[in-house]
Amino acid sequence: MSSILVSLDGGILSITLNRPDKLNAFNPEMHQLLKAAFERARDEPAVRAVLLTGAGRAFCAGQDLSERNVAPGAAPIDLAVTIGSYYNPLVRRMRALPKPIVCAVNGVAAGAGANIALACDLVLAARSASFLQAFSRIGLLPDSGGTYFLPRLAGTARAMGLALLADKLSAEDAERWGLIWKALDDAQLMQEALSVAGTLAEGPTKAYGLIKKALYASAGNSLDAQLDLERDLQREAGYSEDYREGVSAFMQKRKPVFKGK
Ligand code: LHQ
Numbered sequence: 001m002s003s004i005l006v007s008l009d010g011g012i013l014s015i016t017l018n019r020p021d022k023l024n025a026f027n028p029e030m031h032q033l034l035k036a037a038f039e040r041a042r043d044e045p046a047v048r049a050v051l052l053t054g055a056g057r058a059f060c061a062g063q064d065l066s067e068r069n070v071a072p073g074a075a076p077i078d079l080a081v082t083i084g085s086y087y088n089p090l091v092r093r094m095r096a097l098p099k100p101i102v103c104a105v106n107g108v109a110a111g112a113g114a115n116i117a118l119a120c121d122l123v124l125a126a127r128s129a130s131f132l133q134a135f136s137r138i139g140l141l142p143d144s145g146g147t148y149f150l151p152r153l154a155g156t157a158r159a160m161g162l163a164l165l166a167d168k169l170s171a172e173d174a175e176r177w178g179l180i181w182k183a184l185d186d187a188q189l190m191q192e193a194l195s196v197a198g199t200l201a202e203g204p205t206k207a208y209g210l211i212k213k214a215l216y217a218s219a220g221n222s223l224d225a226q227l228d229l230e231r232d233l234q235r236e237a238g239y240s241e242d243y244r245e246g247v248s249a250f251m252q253k254r255k256p257v258f259k260g261k
Contacts, residue, residue, distance in 0.1 A: 003030040005055070006037045011048035011201030011260075012194070013041050020056025025064035026112060031086040038093045048201035048260050050097070051193055052120060053104040062111020062134060079140075087112055087144045094119045095216055098209025100200045104193035105171065105180070110134040115144035118153065121212060122196065123180035125171035126189040131179065132169070133162045152219050153179045204242035205260030210234075 005016040015037050017024035024030075041047045054060055063082070065071075094101055094116075103120035110132040117123055117131070125131075133150070135142050142150065142163050150159035154177045162169060171183035184192050200208065210233040218226055237243055241261040249256035 002033065003027065004033045004037060006033075006040070008044075008047060010198060011046065012051050012197045013037065013044075013047045013049070014051045014053070014197075017052075017054040017060050019064075020054075020058070022064055022066075023058035023061035023108065023110075024054040024056070024113070025061040025066075026086070027064045027067055028086070031090065034090060035093070038090070038097060041099060042093075042097055045260065047099060048203070048205050049099055049197045050101040051104060051197040052101060052117075053190070053193070054106050056107070058107040058113075059103075059105045059109040059117060059129065060113025061108065062113045065138070083143055087116075090116065091119045091145045095212070098212065099205055100197075100208045100212070102193055102197040102200065104189055105129045105131075106189060108132060108168070112144040115142060115146040115149060118149040118179065119145055122200075124182050124184055124189060124193050124196065125174060125180055126186040127171050127183050128186050129171045129183075130168040131162075131171075131174050133166055136164060136166045150179075153177070202258060203260075204237075204240065204246065204258045206240045206242060207237050210237050 001018065003017070003019050005014075005018050007014050015034070017030065019025060019027070019030065038050075041050050100122060101120040103117050103123045105117050105123060105125035106129060107126065108130050109117045111134040114131045114133060133142050133146060135146075141147065146163070147159075150162060154162070158177055169177070169179070171180070174180045175183040214226070214229055214233055217229055221229065242256075242258045245258060246256050
């Protein structure tokens with residue numbers, strides 16, 4: 001059984017983490033396959049949006065703790081190697097992907113699993129799902145971007161509480177705190193996630209890529225730098241076919257047909 005499932009339909013590349021009996025915990029094979037899937041998403045023009053979710057009752061329980069390299073009693077090992085080889089490149093790849101990533105958090109998202117969800121561009125979660133910065137329970141600090149995303153999304157006080165106490169945060173609180181876009185009834189999650197991903201897959205893909213670039217650069221930029229960046233990116237957007245189509249459609253009072261070019 002492959003540890004991820006990948007399918008392309010209607011411009012949406014669906015990626016399902018698929019180790020349900022391990023709550024979709026990451027192992028090296030899953031990392032390799034995810035890398036290939038995100039490279040496909042980047043390189044194939046037919047992919048206009050990505051939908052990431054988990055099989056079974058969990059979204060992802062983070063690093064597989066039964067893997068030899070973190071087993072109790074094993075010789076101390078350098079966790080930076082795993083992080084540098086797998087998790088950091090994954091987060092960078094997701095953020096740099098010039099296409100939108102929708103995450104459907106179908107159940108618990110723990111450890112690196114929580115932060116990989118937060119690395120997605122639009123996060124929907126089932127009401128029964130939860131977010132758990134499990135790291136301090138096992139003597140670690142949040143990784144996979146957690147110490148970057150959490151304070152920026154929720155503020156330092158909430159980030160600190162989540163990281164120190166490692167309590168489960170419900171999907172509804174995650175929505176209320178601004179960590180995610182929306183909490184939805186469990187029965188509606190996949191339908192709504194597919195509908196949102198479908199809308200994005202029919203949208204102006206180039207503009208979406210530029211929106212990601214601008215918003216993710218914002219946290220580290222001054223207003224001056226951000227204004228300059230907006231000017232430069234808008235120049236690029238203005239040269240796109242989709243911008244021409246958007247304006248023509250508006251003038252002709254019809255729905256635009258974007259091609260992602
Ligand atoms: C698991 C796991 C798991 C293996 C559930 N591994 N089997 C980066 C770089 C290098 C090293 C270290 O880490 C990192 C980043 C990280 O992600 S560190 C954080 C790692 N993740 C965790 O600490 C979370 C561990 N899991 C849990 O706390 C619970 O399983 C949660 C809260 C996610 C779910 O709880 P329950 O719903 O009560 O399920 P459960 O605990 O009974 O788990 C079900 C099965 O899944 C069970 O196996 P079993 O054979 O007994 O049915 C678990 O052992 C297995 N499982 N997480 N991360």
